[in-house]
Amino acid sequence: MRAGSGKVAVAICMAMAAPGAAPGAAAAQTAPAASAAAPQAAQAQPIPPRVKQALDRMGTALRALTAFELRADLTTEDVLETGQKLQGSLLLTMDVRQPDRLLIAVDSARKQRSIYYDGRKLTVFGPKTGYYASFDAPPTIREMLRIATDRYGLETPLADLFEWGTPDFPVDRIEEALYAGWDRIGTRSCDHYAFRQEGADWQLWIDQAESALPCKLVIVNTDDPAQPQTTVVLDWTTGKRFTDAQFTFAPPAGSHQITFGQVDPGAAKGGRQ
Secondary structure (H helix, E strand, O other): OOOOOOOHHHHHHHOOOOOOOOOOOOOHHOOOOOHHHHHHHOOOOOOHHHHHHHHHHHHHHHHHOEEEEEEEEEEEEEEOOOOOEEEEEEEEEEEOOOOEEEEEEEEEOOOOOOOEEEEEEEEEEEEEOEEEEEEHHHHHHHHHHHHHHHHOOOOOOOOOHOOOOOOOOOOOHHHEEEEEEEEEEEEEEEEEEEEEEOOOOEEEEEEOOOOEEEEEEEEOOOOOOOOOEEEEEEEEEOOOOOOHHHOOOOOOOOOEEEOOOOOHHHHHHHHOO
């Protein structure tokens, strides 16, 4: 897992640096099923075969995508010194054309960010401030994400989506897993799974349709005594057509270029999980 994702999906969501999070109503609806499935988690293998098959199926589906648009509605939590939790929302849209084009837009009341990757450079632009920074990047999205994290300490939103279904996704860190039953996310019928590992409890909903794409994620940071939670609802549009120009950053008039600072290699390596 990439540094900062830390415990599964912290890279997926916590890197957004936005407030908010609320557990889905699905948790209450599927509690009986989760209770019935709980004994599976006590088996010698932390991931029951049914859950492993579901993860493999989802990973295969993600790896098969060549061009898609992803809309992610995030709700995360900020914890005050008093222990009170404040929710906030963030909308993320991602346009992807494998293997070497990526455009991410992050929009919330607190921040706006645009991330462009055109197969040669990665650029992060703040529309409100007018500042942008770029670095030369390798020729694939997965390689670029590694460089962004290891060399510059830059956590790219939802980066783990590009590692699910590959040897880089550390399933060995999962300590417990169970099938929690059937649930509905919007109009989609989904299978609900729950996982535990060091530093995080997380839940995953996978579409029962042939697409087998993830519909929703919930991550609880168990390293924090307040256990702040992040919820992400995912909406996919596959088979999109994009032009190269959509992924190329053109500095607007009045914008200012700054330089990425590099992180200490030892610290970056030590942070990888």
